[in-house]
Amino acid sequence: MSEQQKRPFTYEVTPETGIVAYFSMEIAIDPKLPTYSGGLGVLAGDTLRSAADLGVPMVAFTLAHRQGYFQQHLDPNGNQSEQSQPWNPADTLPELSVRTTLAIEDRIVTVRAWRYDVVGRYGHVVPIFLLDTDLEENSAWDRGLTDHLYGGDSNYRLQQEIVLGMGGARILNAMGLNANVYHMNEGHAALLTLALLESELGGGPEFPISNTDIAAVQQKCVFTTHTPVPAGHDRFSLEQTIRILGGERTARLEKLGCIVDGTLNMTTLALRFSRYANGVALKHGEVSRQMFPKDKIDSITNGVHAPTWLSEPMQNLFDAHMPAWRRDNLYLRNAIEIPEAEVLAAHAQAKEALLSEIATLTGKALSPNVLTLGFARRAATYKRADLLFTDPERLAAMAQSAGGLQIVYGGKAHPQDQPGKTIIRKVIETAAKLSIDTLRIVYLENYNWELGALMTAGVDVWVNNPRRPYEASGTSGMKAALNGVPSLSILDGWWIEGCIEGVTGWAIEDGEDDIAEAFSLYRKLESSIIPLYRSGMQHWAQLMKTTIAFNGSFFNTNRMVKQYTRNAYYPVRLLKNVDVREAAYTA
Numbered sequence: 243m244s245e246q247q248k249r250p251f252t253y254e255v256t257p258e259t260g261i262v263a264y265f266s267m268e269i270a271i272d273p274k275l276p277t278y279s280g281g282l283g284v285l286a287g288d289t290l291r292s293a294a295d296l297g298v299p300m301v302a303f304t305l306a307h308r309q310g311y312f313q314q315h316l317d318p319n320g321n322q323s324e325q326s327q328p329w330n331p332a333d334t335l336p337e338l339s340v341r342t343t344l345a346i347e348d349r350i351v352t353v354r355a356w357r358y359d360v361v362g363r364y365g366h367v368v369p370i371f372l373l374d375t376d377l378e379e380n381s382a383w384d385r386g387l388t389d390h391l392y393g394g395d396s397n398y399r400l401q402q403e404i405v406l407g408m409g410g411a412r413i414l415n416a417m418g419l420n421a422n423v424y425h426m427n428e429g430h431a432a433l434l435t436l437a438l439l440e441s442e443l444g445g446g447p448e449f450p451i452s453n454t455d456i457a458a459v460q461q462k463c464v465f466t467t468h469t470p471v472p473a474g475h476d477r478f479s480l481e482q483t484i485r486i487l488g489g490e491r492t493a494r495l496e497k498l499g500c501i502v503d504g505t506l507n508m509t510t511l512a513l514r515f516s517r518y519a520n521g522v523a524l525k526h527g528e529v530s531r532q533m534f535p536k537d538k539i540d541s542i543t544n545g546v547h548a549p550t551w552l553s554e555p556m557q558n559l560f561d562a563h564m565p566a567w568r569r570d571n572l573y574l575r576n577a578i579e580i581p582e583a584e585v586l587a588a589h590a591q592a593k594e595a596l597l598s599e600i601a602t603l604t605g606k607a608l609s610p611n612v613l614t615l616g617f618a619r620r621a622a623t624y625k626r627a628d629l630l631f632t633d634p635e636r637l638a639a640m641a642q643s644a645g646g647l648q649i650v651y652g653g654k655a656h657p658q659d660q661p662g663k664t665i666i667r668k669v670i671e672t673a674a675k676l677s678i679d680t681l682r683i684v685y686l687e688n689y690n691w692e693l694g695a696l697m698t699a700g701v702d703v704w705v706n707n708p709r710r711p712y713e714a715s716g717t718s719g720m721k722a723a724l725n726g727v728p729s730l731s732i733l734d735g736w737w738i739e740g741c742i743e744g745v746t747g748w749a750i751e752d753g754e755d756d757i758a759e760a761f762s763l764y765r766k767l768e769s770s771i772i773p774l775y776r777s778g779m780q781h782w783a784q785l786m787k788t789t790i791a792f793n794g795s796f797f798n799t800n801r802m803v804k805q806y807t808r809n810a811y812y813p814v815r816l817l818k819n820v821d822v823r824e825a826a827y828t829a
């Protein structure tokens with residue numbers, strides 16, 4: 243039996259609070275499980291890990307994704323191919339005794355769930371329920387509904403969202419757990435509001451609804467949006483909605499104003515039924531309020547789970563100098579007091595670990611004493627992975643005068659994203675052409691949790707240059723900051739809050755176009771970063787310490803989950819029964 247199966251299910255609920263049910267299409271549960279694609283899943287996993295550490299009464303729902311998010315292969319020319327990573331939940335996880343059924347496209351689909359326990363630092367458990375339709379009584383098509391994360395077409399996606407939102411809400415009900423908060427992490431789970439509405443009415447979609455029923459559902463729901471541009475929001479056509487969700491439910495959604503211009507918008511649906519909504523950085527909250535001017539949208543800036551993303555040498559260093567950081571990440575502010583030599587030694591170890599993995603993976607030997615930049619994220623075009631190569635000669639000259647420069651890349655393109663794949667190819671081609679003795683560039687295949695942890699801890703500067711305003715928050719730079727690694731980034735997402743010039747990193751200035759922003763990036767490297775790195779490691783160590791103190795202490799999920807708990811889940815004004823729809827933000 244696995245560790246998971248041995249542990250009894252002892253989930254305790256405090257009577258005055260009930261529990262929070264958290265819904266996310268993807269969750270980075272464990273480095274060995276292929277149940278996530280990128281930032282959204284990592285955030286969900288880090289949220290649950292911190293909720294477990296903090297003792298928040300929470301359970302979570304996601305899909306099993308039996309075929310896994312894909313493994314990336316890159317040929318020498320930079321062409322990406324994809325391979326699924328199948329896994330079987332039954333090998334390691336216990337199954338829940340309850341099941342539920344759903345009507346999808348005139349079929350009845352049975353849903354079961356597997357349980358994975360996230361165990362916090364003090365033993366508090368946050369169970370994750372992985373929904374699964376791979377059952378004999380389901381049709382071959384339906385058995386595959388919980389196979390592919392972000393695979394298939396929009397028909398498949400809508401069916402998955404029924405399983406996640408409605409299936410999850412019903413399984414929770416069947417377990418007899420009393421959830422009084424339903425947290426939708428992005429619009430994928432918005433259909434849970436329909437399931438709640440129906441259980442409020444005590445029946446199916448045919449019952450008439452009153453404002454009281456809507457208010458009762460609203461009272462339970464909170465919603466986090468992650469998408470700063472309209473095109474990114476999940477939408478389904480009226481025809482699809484009628485066919486897959488059914489005529490009566492569609493008519494209900496229409497009456498509720500959730501079908502606009504012939505499309506069902508999941509963000510609109512989630513907002514319609516939530517008493518509280520938020521964006522994931524201050525700027526993103528502002529952008530979201532402009533997109534949805536009728537709604538009150540607060541901001542809770544994202545974070546990362548510190549013990550998950552800190553290198554072991556840094557953890558040991560923090561344990562020696564400020565052991566309370568594990569209980570409360572705010573104590574990281576005292577990183578200022580750590581002797582410089584010790585910070586440098588811990589970072590050198592993390593860098594060594596990265597370089598040794600790079601040598602294993604690519605056969606290339608990078609130097610521990612050369613300034614090393616890191617750039618890794620989903621290869622979407624707006625992230626502009628090729629921006630550093632805008633003027634290859636200038637980059638090479640810079641490397642020459644700096645006495646060497648190393649750049650470590652990583653990132654997958656979504657299988658259907660041809661422009662994203664082209665960017666990967668361009669980076670790898672240019673890197674091959676440019677690789678001179680003083681400029682070493684590697685592109686690591688299959689960027690994932692483990693590589694992300696090694697890279698953010700082991701490079702010297704973390705680079706991020708998305709096109710504004712596409713980055714809702716971004717979290718990889720937060721992982722770097724915890725490890726004392728400063729960022730060089732566009733002022734978008736979290737970096738607007740995190741950047742203190744020369745203290746936690748550097749801003750790439752806004753420009754008219756890509757070229758102007760690339761030139762700002764070069765200028766920062768030439769006139770700020772390289773000179774500082776060459777001025778002696780004492781100064782660099784001070785920068786590392788201020789990065790940990792200012793940003794490591796704040797951009798973590800320990801702080802973030804506390805904010806969700808008091809601002810969203812259980813605000814005092816709600817417990818005291820004060821108007822819960824009051825403005826939750828300052829305009």
Ligand SMILES: *Cc1c(COP(=O)(O)O)cnc(C)c1O
Nearest residue numbers: 280281619690691694716717718
């Ligand atoms: C942290 C992380 C992300 C998210 O990083 P961004 O800065 O939002 O791009 C994506 N993928 C992996 C593997 C990560 O660890």
